[in-house]
Amino acid sequence: MTKTTHAVPMNAPSTDAQAPVRRPGEAVTAAWIGLMRAQQIAIRSAERALRRAGLPAYGWYDALWELEKAGDDGLRITEIEQRMLVTQSNVSRLVDRLEAAACIVRRPSPTDGRAQQIVITAAGRAVRAQMWPVYAEVIQTVLGDHVSAEEADRIAQILAPVIAEGRG
Numbered sequence: 294m295t296k297t298t299h300a301v302p303m304n305a306p307s308t309d310a311q312a313p314v315r316r317p318g319e320a321v322t323a324a325w326i327g328l329m330r331a332q333q334i335a336i337r338s339a340e341r342a343l344r345r346a347g348l349p350a351y352g353w354y355d356a357l358w359e360l361e362k363a364g365d366d367g368l369r370i371t372e373i374e375q376r377m378l379v380t381q382s383n384v385s386r387l388v389d390r391l392e393a394a395a396c397i398v399r400r401p402s403p404t405d406g407r408a409q410q411i412v413i414t415a416a417g418r419a420v421r422a423q424m425w426p427v428y429a430e431v432i433q434t435v436l437g438d439h440v441s442a443e444e445a446d447r448i449a450q451i452l453a454p455v456i457a458e459g460r461g
Contacts, residue, residue: 331435339431346427349394349420352377352387354428357396357421360413367400367412396420 359376374384391397396417402408
């Protein structure tokens with residue numbers, strides 16, 4: 294027997310059986326679309342620039358930066374994934390590649406014998422430092438050339454509660 298499902302059109306009124314759908318206004322929708330497009334442009338630009346410079350993919354920078362900020366304690370793989378700026382579908386494979394390049398080491402977790410802490414090495418810091426000037430130029434070109442310092446600060450302030458809610 295085949296189960297039939299029916300999609301509810303986005304503009305369909307809610308019924309008693311459905312929870313009311315909260316719909317964003319036009320301004321919020323436009324801001325959302327702008328954020329998503331800007332992120333795509335930023336990541337594509339960073340990937341392109343790093344590739345042209347003969348450097349590893351952006352995911353390396355993202356993970357190495359989070360590990361560098363974590364210091365000698367390192368992070369678990371799940372923590373790296375939560376902190377990365379872009380979705381990395383398989384952080385475990387990324388960590389394997391970083392380990393093969395001697396950019397990280399794995400240590401047993403002091404609190405969970407089954408888990409590992411991933412810690413950046415001096416080589417990992419050097420790779421991230423080599424990537425930074427290329428990435429910094431992308432940040433300036435994609436965003437900094439189009440907004441003032443005050444506007445950039447305001448954007449960061451506006452996005453802070455969104456980011457905090459998403460990480461909670």
